[in-house]
Structures are given as C-alpha cells and as structure tokens.
Amino acid sequence: MNTGLRITVFAAALAATFGTAYGVGGTVDAISPEPKGGAHGGPDGHMAAGHEEASGGHGAAAPGGLEISQGGYTLDLKTPRIEAGRKAELRFAVTKDSTGRKVTAYQREHGKELHLILASRDLSVYRHLHPARAADGTWSTPVDLPKAGSYRVVADFKPRGGEALTLGTDLAASGTYEPAALPERNTTARIDGYEVQLDGDLTPGKASEVTLTVNKGGRPVGDLQPYLGAYGHLVALRSGDLAYLHVHPNGGPGDGKTQPGPEVSFTATAPSAGAYRLFLDFQHEGTVRTAAFTVHAGGVMDGEKSSKAEPAEEEAGHAEEESGHAH
Known part of the structure; x- marks a missing residue:
C-alpha cells in the first residue's frame, strides 16, 4: 500500500x-428508470426510488x-x-x-x-x-x-x-x-458478542429473499425489540457508485405472524451485478447494533476470497440525535 x-x-x-x-x-x-409501482411499500403504502417493496419486492427498482x-x-x-x-x-x-x-x-x-x-x-x-x-x-x-x-x-x-x-x-x-479494499465476502458478522448469519443471495434484476439470524453466546435471540417499527432494517450500498437500496422486513411487530427473532427476512432486488455491502440494524436489550456483510449479485468473482466470519464492525454504527454517538 x-x-x-x-x-x-x-x-x-x-x-x-x-x-x-x-x-x-x-x-x-x-x-x-424506476418502473411504475416499483420501489417501496411502507406503512402508508407509498412508493419511492431506493426502496424495496416490503411484502414482495418484485421488479428491479432503480436505486x-x-x-x-x-x-x-x-x-x-x-x-x-x-x-x-x-x-x-x-x-x-x-x-x-x-x-x-x-x-x-x-x-x-x-x-x-x-x-x-x-x-x-x-x-x-x-x-x-x-x-x-x-x-x-x-x-x-x-x-x-x-x-x-x-x-x-x-x-x-x-x-x-x-x-x-x-x-x-x-x-x-x-x-x-490511505485507500482500503472492499471488505472480503462474508456470511457471518460478529458485533458486541452477537453473531449474525446471512443466508440467501442477491440476484441481479430479480427479487430474492435473504434471511439474517441473530445469536448471542451460541443461543438464538428470540426477543429482538422493535426498532423504527420493525425487528430489523437492512441497507444495501453498491460498491463503486454507492447506489442506495433500502429494503424492509417481510412482516413486522403486531402483524400476528412475525416472531421477534432470531430470524429476520427481507426481499430485495439488486439493480445490477456487482458487489454490495449490507448493513443490518437490530435492537436487543435496549441497544441498536449494526452487522455488516459483503455480498455479490451474480456470483463470486474469480480468485475472490471468502470469509466465514469477521470481527466486530467497529466502523459500522448507528447514532441518534439524542445521544450523538455511534453504537
């Protein structure tokens, strides 16, 4: 370097x-351009570029x-x-x-x-x-x-x-x-004693489901707390131009069927092939934490290394205006 x-x-x-x-x-x-009816189905049913429809996510929305x-x-x-x-x-x-x-x-x-x-x-x-x-x-x-x-x-x-x-x-x-390389591809992230496992793949131009499972001390966390009206929030940023794709969970608190962990699932459509960083915000025991992953839509590139687990994501954080610091 x-x-x-x-x-x-x-x-x-x-x-x-x-x-x-x-x-x-x-x-x-x-x-x-964003397809009609495409991007985000929020609590009030609005649609916006940069979001994925919570219940379906069908069709490739413009980031x-x-x-x-x-x-x-x-x-x-x-x-x-x-x-x-x-x-x-x-x-x-x-x-x-x-x-x-x-x-x-x-x-x-x-x-x-x-x-x-x-x-x-x-x-x-x-x-x-x-x-x-x-x-x-x-x-x-x-x-x-x-x-x-x-x-x-x-x-x-x-x-x-x-x-x-x-x-x-x-x-x-x-x-x-000093420039840094994109973090290696990983399906497991560790943060503050929690281990989050990622299952599923992003597919360019096609809706696909990814599931994140939260464990602590080797045990499933079945009492995730609602945060901003959901058990988890997932943000995807495309490497290169940092195109933003904000996806939402399949289900949420109070719907009569979604459990508060350990699994939180999302439906997302990658707008193109390439590398993405996924950031999962989840709340447990009153604290919001962020688990980060590097994934590839369209398959792993030749010669790329894969990491099963990674250390705590100290630079992936969540902050509130009330506290003014990242967790």
Whole structure:
C-alpha cells in the first residue's frame, strides 16, 4: 500500500468523482428508470426510488442516492468538508426548487422525519443517523469520521404532500488518506458478542429473499425489540457508485405472524451485478447494533476470497440525535 497522502479538499472532490472503485463493483450496469409501482411499500403504502417493496419486492427498482436533485427538491450540504478524527457538526437542508426555500414539513417514515446514511467510498465506514431539524428547516447531527477520504451522504425522506425521495451528495474528510479494499465476502458478522448469519443471495434484476439470524453466546435471540417499527432494517450500498437500496422486513411487530427473532427476512432486488455491502440494524436489550456483510449479485468473482466470519464492525454504527454517538 502506498504511504499516506495528505489530501486536499480538491483531491477529495476528484476522488469522489473519478476515484477507483474497490472490489468488483468498479463497473456497474446502467440504471434504468424506476418502473411504475416499483420501489417501496411502507406503512402508508407509498412508493419511492431506493426502496424495496416490503411484502414482495418484485421488479428491479432503480436505486436511490445517486442524484443531488430529484422530484423538485435538492439536498443542500452546508458542511461539504470536515476533518477526519475530529468531532464535527454536519449541517444540511432540503430545498424546494420552485421556491428556493428550505423544507420544514415532513411526513414521518418508520418513526422519523428523515433517515441519513453516511458511508465511505470504500464502504469500510458506515453510519445510520437521525439528525435533528431546526425550525428553519436546517438539519444537524454530530459526526466523528475515523478516516480521511470521500464519503457519500444519503438522505431518505418524504416531504409532506410529496413523494418519498432519496437524495445523495459527497462529503470530504481531510487528513492522511490511505485507500482500503472492499471488505472480503462474508456470511457471518460478529458485533458486541452477537453473531449474525446471512443466508440467501442477491440476484441481479430479480427479487430474492435473504434471511439474517441473530445469536448471542451460541443461543438464538428470540426477543429482538422493535426498532423504527420493525425487528430489523437492512441497507444495501453498491460498491463503486454507492447506489442506495433500502429494503424492509417481510412482516413486522403486531402483524400476528412475525416472531421477534432470531430470524429476520427481507426481499430485495439488486439493480445490477456487482458487489454490495449490507448493513443490518437490530435492537436487543435496549441497544441498536449494526452487522455488516459483503455480498455479490451474480456470483463470486474469480480468485475472490471468502470469509466465514469477521470481527466486530467497529466502523459500522448507528447514532441518534439524542445521544450523538455511534453504537
């Protein structure tokens, strides 16, 4: 590996635009427009790019987070750069293109007005954040990014009276930068004494089911706690462009048939062949934890190594505006 380089904001921006994609996701298929009725069936039945239908997930939905503007709204990042290794406040707003004004009215989705995903370009750092909104429409959340480089900021929200949207933009973290390879393919993740097993595969352009089983100390966890209205939330990011696909469980608390673990199943459609990182948020004993996996839609590449288990995902975290830290 090359010695660390001191990157400038300009270099970080170049890396975000022209940087080499690690792993097998460097070349991805063109993204087709979202099919009608395609993407996400939330509690209120809305559909949005970047989501998968909870009960079926049939048809390949266009991934979200690749555009800074869509549907008449723009993601305005007020702090496009921060310093790695130092706590900072990330500030942004969503503006309505027709008026130029900040959006102040949102419809709550899964218990929150807005979900924010923050991931490094090499997908070794991941945060699922829930920022606080000021009265003027400015959002803010504390962040502490451990590595320098380019990050993708993805906002998942639904303006009141509008369609659900997933917008994305780039964030530069200055400091000594050393590129990292995409984490090896794995079907088992360990975090804080928990072991999560992944079963199932992603299939390009076709709905497929994946099941995650949570164990602790060698015993199944059968008392997962609801978090944001579900027993688990799964986010998939495609290596290379960090296209965002947010899938939801098949069933949930209160439906009379879904058990609170140890298994949580999801139906998802990968928009293309390539490498993906999957991040499962689950809550047990009052704490939200994140288990991370590297998978490939379309099969394992020649010469690729596979890891049965991996150490605790220290850089895959979940943070709340109330606490301001990642779990």
